[in-house]
Amino acid sequence: MITLASDFGSPYPAAMRGVVCSRTDARIEDIAHDFPRQDVRAAAFWLREVVPYFPPATHCVVVDPGVGTDRGAVVVEAGGHRLVAPDNGVVVPTARRLADGEKFAVWDLAYDDEALASSTFHGRDLFAPAAATVHDVEAVEDLERCSPTDEWVDLTFPEPDLGEAGATGEVLVVDDFGNAVTNVPGRVLNGRDAVTVDDQRVPVRDAYAERPAGDRLVTVGSHGNVELAVNQGRGDDAFGVEVGDAVDLAW
Structure with missing residues (x-):
């Protein structure tokens, strides 16, 4: 299963679904595409509350205020799930909850921005294709574009x-x-x-x-x-x- 989540509204997620469908036979489910626009923290909160209710799956998350810049992309593996997202912390709280106190793995997802069709729609041109590939591969470390990393953007919520x-x-x-x-x-x-x-x-x-x-x-x-x-x-x-x-x- 591959899930899609974004702040895109409509119709942009349809293009992401089309890309995924053209690359894999995996079942596709939409989590939400109406997260507050460019609000990474809000998306991170809701993903943390929703994703753990899914069976192990690949989750493609695109809330990406830094699209088209030099911000990175990551693949995260935790609790049997894989998360593909911009390196802005949006999936980190979810990974922590899925890992349930255990360490989770993070890979840097290499890409050539100039080779992408658009510098403003990485959801379609980078993350959707990557999610399809990550879903179908036996092990993330087998992907040439993925390299283990300990340097990634963290996101935590304030303590009361x-x-x-x-x-x-x-x-x-x-x-x-x-x-x-x-x-x-x-x-x-x-x-x-x-x-x-x-x-x-x-x-x-x-x-x-x-x-x-x-x-x-x-x-x-x-x-x-x-x-x-x-x-x-x-x-x-x-x-x-x-x-x-x-x-x-x-x-």
Whole structure:
């Protein structure tokens, strides 16, 4: 199986699918093509939450603000999966989760930018063909274009500050429902009926519908992190936050 993920919207992913189909008989699945445009960190977060639910596969990921520059390309192998992506950290959190504490392998994927058909569409001309090749090869180290490397761009998420009186975190992403997903672990809400956010007490609930429509709540999302939410509304608007904003919770 080969999965495709990008911030391309439509119709660019269709060209990537065409390239893959012309080179391999592998089944193709789309993870998402509507990641926030050129937002490597947001894509890295969602990939970390989605990819582990797939059986071992080759994942072609293209969120690539540096396309056409001298940024590198990598193949990563972790937990039976292979990830093909720009060397900008976008697949590193996923690799760490797949590796589950073990070391994961990274190869530099060599390419000649001048030989590619386009300097602005490496998804079609570089990463899709590479994903097809990587999927079909027995071992990545057998590929002439791949060489092991210990020098690759890392990406980590900020750690929250957890204390006895509360927690300070950051909004990592906002999903399409408007839920503001923080980096604060959901376990801090265990046994609590409410927390203080912006000097106001906000109920802690297990489900959005446990509050009336339009009311604010704090909950734990499927990713295990604290969310600022509104039942049938947008938490980011109601709490006045956006990606990167600090979030202070007091018990």
